[in-house]
Amino acid sequence: MVSSIVLPTLETNRLALLPWKLEYAEDMLIFASNENVINAAGGWKRITDVKKAREKIENWIKRNSDEWAIALKINNSNKIIGSIGMHKNKFKDYNFSFDFGYLIAEEFWGQGIATEAVQKLMQYAFMGLQCDVMTVYHKAFNNQSKRVIEKCKFKFRGIYPRHSQDNPDSNACYFLTREDYLDLYNVSEQDLEDVNIRDILIKYDQQKPTTRSGKPQQQTQHIKGSPYSIDNPVRRIDNISYIKEPTGYLCGQSCVAMLAGVSVCEVIKVIGTDKGTNKQDLKKCLDYYGIRYAPKSMRYDPKVPLPDLCVIRMVLPGYGHWGIYYKGIYYDPEFGILKECPSQAKIFQVWEIYT
Numbered sequence: 001m002v003s004s005i006v007l008p009t010l011e012t013n014r015l016a017l018l019p020w021k022l023e024y025a026e027d028m029l030i031f032a033s034n035e036n037v038i039n040a041a042g043g044w045k046r047i048t049d050v051k052k053a054r055e056k057i058e059n060w061i062k063r064n065s066d067e068w069a070i071a072l073k074i075n076n077s078n079k080i081i082g083s084i085g086m087h088k089n090k091f092k093d094y095n096f097s098f099d100f101g102y103l104i105a106e107e108f109w110g111q112g113i114a115t116e117a118v119q120k121l122m123q124y125a126f127m128g129l130q131c132d133v134m135t136v137y138h139k140a141f142n143n144q145s146k147r148v149i150e151k152c153k154f155k156f157r158g159i160y161p162r163h164s165q166d167n168p169d170s171n172a173c174y175f176l177t178r179e180d181y182l183d184l185y186n187v188s189e190q191d192l193e194d195v196n197i198r199d200i201l202i203k204y205d206q207q208k209p210t211t212r213s214g215k216p217q218q219q220t221q222h223i224k225g226s227p228y229s230i231d232n233p234v235r236r237i238d239n240i241s242y243i244k245e246p247t248g249y250l251c252g253q254s255c256v257a258m259l260a261g262v263s264v265c266e267v268i269k270v271i272g273t274d275k276g277t278n279k280q281d282l283k284k285c286l287d288y289y290g291i292r293y294a295p296k297s298m299r300y301d302p303k304v305p306l307p308d309l310c311v312i313r314m315v316l317p318g319y320g321h322w323g324i325y326y327k328g329i330y331y332d333p334e335f336g337i338l339k340e341c342p343s344q345a346k347i348f349q350v351w352e353i354y355t
C-alpha cells in the first residue's frame with residue numbers, strides 16, 4: 001500500500017546530506033579513489049573513473065537505496081566530501097532495523113564530520129522513520145571508525161567471526177535500540193509525538209534537555225471561551241466533507257476543519273497559526289470543538305487495519321504531513337480523496353478519533 005519514499009536532504013550546521021545524483025559522480029572520486037579510505041570501509045571497491053562512479057550512483061538510484069552524499073556547506077555551495085548510507089537488515093527479533101556505513105575524504109578526517117553525519121542519520125532513522133534499532137560495524141583495526149561509533153553512543157555487541165580478535169578481517173559490531181536512543185539522547189516519547197517532523201530534521205544541533213513523563217495526557221473536557229465541550233461537541237462525526245488545504249502548511253488545520261465540519265479559516269483562528277502544526281496544536285483545537293480522541297497515537301503497522309476514523313501522520317520527502325482516514329477512504333488535504341494512502345507518503349503514526 002505504501003511505496004518507498006524519495007530521500008530527503010538532511011542538514012546540520014556544517015553539512016548537507018544530499019541524495020546521490022548522477023551529476024555528483026566526479027565528486028565521488030575525491031574519496032572513492034583513495035586506498036586509505038576504501039581499504040578501511042566495508043562494502044566499497046576503489047573507483048578511479050567517473051564512468052564507474054556513475055554506474056554506482058545509477059545502481060543506488062535504481063534500487064532506491066538510502067545513500068547520501070556528505071557535503072560541506074561552503075559559502076552557499078556544497079562540496080561533496082563523503083558518503084553515508086543505510087539499508088534495512090534483520091537484527092534479532094526487531095522488525096524495523098537499519099545497518100549503516102560512512103566514509104569521508106582523507107583531507108577532512110579528524111574534524112568530527114563523520115560523527116555529525118551519523119548523528120543526523122540516527123535522528124532521521126529513529127525519530128523520522130521510527131526504526132527499532134540501528135547496527136554498525138568497523139573492521140577490527142579501524143580505530144577512527146571505532147571512535148565515531150563510540151561518540152555516537154552505540155553499544156558493543158561483539159567481534160565477528162567470534163574468537164578472531166587478531167584477524168584483520170574480523171568486524172567489531174555494535175547496535176543501538178530506539179529506547180537506548182531516546183534515553184541517551186534525552187528525547188521523550190512525548191517529544192516524538194509533539195514535534196513536527198519538519199522541525200525534527202532541522203533541530204539536530206540544538207538538542208534540548210526534556211522531561212520524560214511518558215504518561216498519556218488526559219483530554220481537556222472544556223476549553224475556556226469555547227461554546228463546545230466533550231458533552232456538547234461541534235457535531236457527531238458520521239461523514240467527512242473533503243477540504244483541500246488552501247495553501248501548503250495547512251494540512252493540520254484542514255484535517256481539523258474536516259473533522260469539525262467548519263472552515264479552515266475558523267480553525268486557523270482557534271489554533272492560532274497558519275503555519276505547520278504539531279500534535280499539541282491539533283489537540284488544542286480538537287479540545288476546543290469537543291472532539292474526542294485516543295490518548296496516544298499508535299505506531300503504524302501495515303498488518304493492522306486502521307481504526308474507522310483516525311488522523312494519520314505521514315512523512316514525505318523533506319516534510320511531515322497530516323491526513324484523515326475514514327472508513328476505507330483517505331481524505332488528504334494535499335492529494336485529494338483517495339482509496340489508498342498517497343503513493344509518495346509513508347504513514348508512521350495513527351491517532352484514533354472517537355465518533
Ligand SMILES: CC(C)(COP(=O)(O)OP(=O)(O)OC[C@H]1O[C@@H](n2cnc3c(N)ncnc32)[C@H](O)[C@@H]1OP(=O)(O)O)[C@@H](O)C(=O)NCCC(=O)NCCS
Binds near residue numbers: 105116139143145
Ligand atoms: C572513519 C571515518 C569516516 C571518520 O571520519 P571523521 O570525520 O574523521 O570522524 P570524526 O572526526 O568524527 O572522528 C574521528 C576520530 O578518530 C580519531 N583519529 C584517529 N586517527 C586519526 C587520523 N589518522 N586522522 C584523523 N582522526 C583520527 C580522531 O581524533 C577522532 O576521535 P576524537 O573525536 O576522539 O578525537 C574516516 O576516517 C574514514 O572515512 N575512514 C575510511 C573509511 C571508513 O573507515 N569508514 C567507516 C567504515 S565502518
